[in-house]
Amino acid sequence: MNIIRPIAAPGRPAAATLGLVDCDIHPRCADLGEYRPFMTDAMWHRLTTYGIHARHGFHKGYPFPKAAPLASRRDSWGPQGQPPASDLGFVQHQFLDHYGLDMGVLNPLQPSGQGDVNDELSAALAHAVNEWQLAHWVDHDARLRASIVVPYEDAAASAAEIRKRAGDSRFCQVLLMSRTSEPLGRKRYWPIYEAAAEVGLPIGIHAFGFSGNAMTNGGWPSFYVEEVQEHATSAQAQVASFVVEGVFERFPTLKILMIECGFGWMPSLGWRLDNNWKRLRDEVPHLKRAPSEYLREHVYVSTQPIEEPAKGEHLLDAMEWIGWDRILYASDYPHWDFDDPRIAIPSFIPLEKRAAIFGGNARGFYRL
Amino acid sequence: MARHIVAAVDEIPPGGRKLVEADGKKIVVFNLDGEFFALLDRCPHQGSALSGGILCGLIQSDEPGKYHFSRAGEMVRCPWHNWEFDIRTGKSWFDPRRTKVRAFPTHVEPGAALASDPRRAQARSGESAAQKDSAPLSMPMDGGAVEGPYQAETFSVKIEADYVVVEV
Numbered sequence: 015m016n017i018i019r020p021i022a023a024p025g026r027p028a029a030a031t032l033g034l035v036d037c038d039i040h041p042r043c044a045d046l047g048e049y050r051p052f053m054t055d056a057m058w059h060r061l062t063t064y065g066i067h068a069r070h071g072f073h074k075g076y077p078f079p080k081a082a083p084l085a086s087r088r089d090s091w092g093p094q095g096q097p098p099a100s101d102l103g104f105v106q107h108q109f110l111d112h113y114g115l116d117m118g119v120l121n122p123l124q125p126s127g128q129g130d131v132n133d134e135l136s137a138a139l140a141h142a143v144n145e146w147q148l149a150h151w152v153d154h155d156a157r158l159r160a161s162i163v164v165p166y167e168d169a170a171a172s173a174a175e176i177r178k179r180a181g182d183s184r185f186c187q188v189l190l191m192s193r194t195s196e197p198l199g200r201k202r203y204w205p206i207y208e209a210a211a212e213v214g215l216p217i218g219i220h221a222f223g224f225s226g227n228a229m230t231n232g233g234w235p236s237f238y239v240e241e242v243q244e245h246a247t248s249a250q251a252q253v254a255s256f257v258v259e260g261v262f263e264r265f266p267t268l269k270i271l272m273i274e275c276g277f278g279w280m281p282s283l284g285w286r287l288d289n290n291w292k293r294l295r296d297e298v299p300h301l302k303r304a305p306s307e308y309l310r311e312h313v314y315v316s317t318q319p320i321e322e323p324a325k326g327e328h329l330l331d332a333m334e335w336i337g338w339d340r341i342l343y344a345s346d347y348p349h350w351d352f353d354d355p356r357i358a359i360p361s362f363i364p365l366e367k368r369a370a371i372f373g374g375n376a377r378g379f380y381r382l
Numbered sequence: 383m384a385r386h387i388v389a390a391v392d393e394i395p396p397g398g399r400k401l402v403e404a405d406g407k408k409i410v411v412f413n414l415d416g417e418f419f420a421l422l423d424r425c426p427h428q429g430s431a432l433s434g435g436i437l438c439g440l441i442q443s444d445e446p447g448k449y450h451f452s453r454a455g456e457m458v459r460c461p462w463h464n465w466e467f468d469i470r471t472g473k474s475w476f477d478p479r480r481t482k483v484r485a486f487p488t489h490v491e492p493g494a495a496l497a498s499d500p501r502r503a504q505a506r507s508g509e510s511a512a513q514k515d516s517a518p519l520s521m522p523m524d525g526g527a528v529e530g531p532y533q534a535e536t537f538s539v540k541i542e543a544d545y546v547v548v549e550v
Contacts, residue, residue: 087461087462088462350464352462354428354429354430357429358428
């Protein structure tokens with residue numbers, strides 16, 4: 015079958031009757047100097063003299079080649095050659111206005127200082143990136159919301175950065191990466207969740223980052239295609255850690271969103287956790303309910319890159335298990351694996367459920 | 383099917399491409415070493431414009447660790463998700479039977495033939511479409527009339543060139 019679709023033209027998905035919210039946009043600074051006004055002289059000196067160093071041996075650039083330059087759509091460079099998503103005007107033209115977005119969440123990735131081996135630089139960069147999101151983006155377009163970028167390997171510094179933003183509605187979540195030096199449920203990270211719960215913000219966990227460990231449970235893979243599929247397994251490890259360590263018992267209002275990690279794995283994770291919990295319950299007596307109940311209550315997922323099984327009912331089954339109110343639309347703009355909202359959310363999903371995915375669920379998750 | 387003159391052959395060098403519009407469709411025309419092929423400019427996956435994609439060859443492998451590269455420049459990769467399509471057929475590499483982009487019959491015709499072809503009325507959208515009435519402006523003057531001060535801008539129209547014709 016040869017599918018001919020209408021010519022791409024501006025327009026929003028007809029099913030977005032509860033609004034169109036994108037929970038994954040990646041702004042980029044055109045030049046590190048954009049951070050300079052928000053850094054001390056000492057930290058700017060450190061950044062420009064010694065640079066950014068991920069928790070990753072012999073690391074220069076990406077450990078795996080990306081599928082496209084800057085991992086971005088080839089049409090996402092601005093008219094004057096600006097790097098992808100570095101120019102608000104072009105982002106508005108190509109993306110926000112084009113699809114008629116009501117709200118978009120900024121998730122700055124690189125360079126953001128998250129996971130840097132130097133705690134002080136990590137904290138200074140995270141703070142600068144937060145100020146930069148406001149000064150360059152959110153304060154110029156009311157549709158955009160910032161994420162609180164935190165130096166998550168230093169939980170105390172992270173909590174301080176979160177509390178600085180308390181009550182500032184321009185920030186809508188705390189941003190972590192999926193590859194951390196220890197599983198995120200470990201107590202060393204709990205000050206982050208305590209602060210997030212205190213200021214009433216959810217946690218967004220985006221795929222990637224550098225843990226210092228091999229990227230897969232089996233060691234270092236050979237191909238980028240293995241790296242990107244691995245997000246499904248590292249996400250499972252993180253979600254299981256949150257549940258089993260009792261984070262959701264300790265912080266009952268905490269919500270987490272797994273961004274760009276897929277979601278087809280969620281039912282299987284729940285089945286396995288429940289099965290083992292029945293046998294090993296006394297090992298984790300702090301869990302008061304079956305693990306799957308914590309999953310369904312506290313864990314949200316985003317769509318991009320949405321699974322595309324040959325039989326649509328398989329996707330519906332997975333979504334049904336996760337919960338129709340737990341799935342949020344994400345575009346990943348401007349990255350090469352971007353999902354067009356009018357096409358990526360298939361029409362075999364019932365209309366009211368698509369409306370929830372496009373907007374209703376995000377309004378609940380971010381309390382808009 | 384209507385025939386559309388979409389370009390003079392020297393507008394699209396080997397390895398080059400041109401985005402044209404015919405019958406309301408955006409179509410990208412490729413030149414593969416002198417042969418022309420036309421594909422709908424829309425990826426069947428999520429609709430991105432294939433005209434913005436890079437060209438690549440065909441990499442195959444008989445067994446892990448052994449790679450074979452052929453057909454340099456004959457595949458186009460979608461600028462979003464890197465799906466590969468064979469420019470000669472429009473078929474995707476990963477699922478040629480079911481996933482393909484529409485390909486339009488394309489050939490080269492000399493301008494003189496097009497100009498004398500009664501069907502040429504159907505041909506449009508070529509910027510330098512061949513026309514017959516290419517004689518220089520000259521009118522028989524009588525009654526002692528003299529040439530006036532105004533001169534219309536003129537264009538030289540050639541029919542010697544070859545043109546790319548796409549059937550849509």
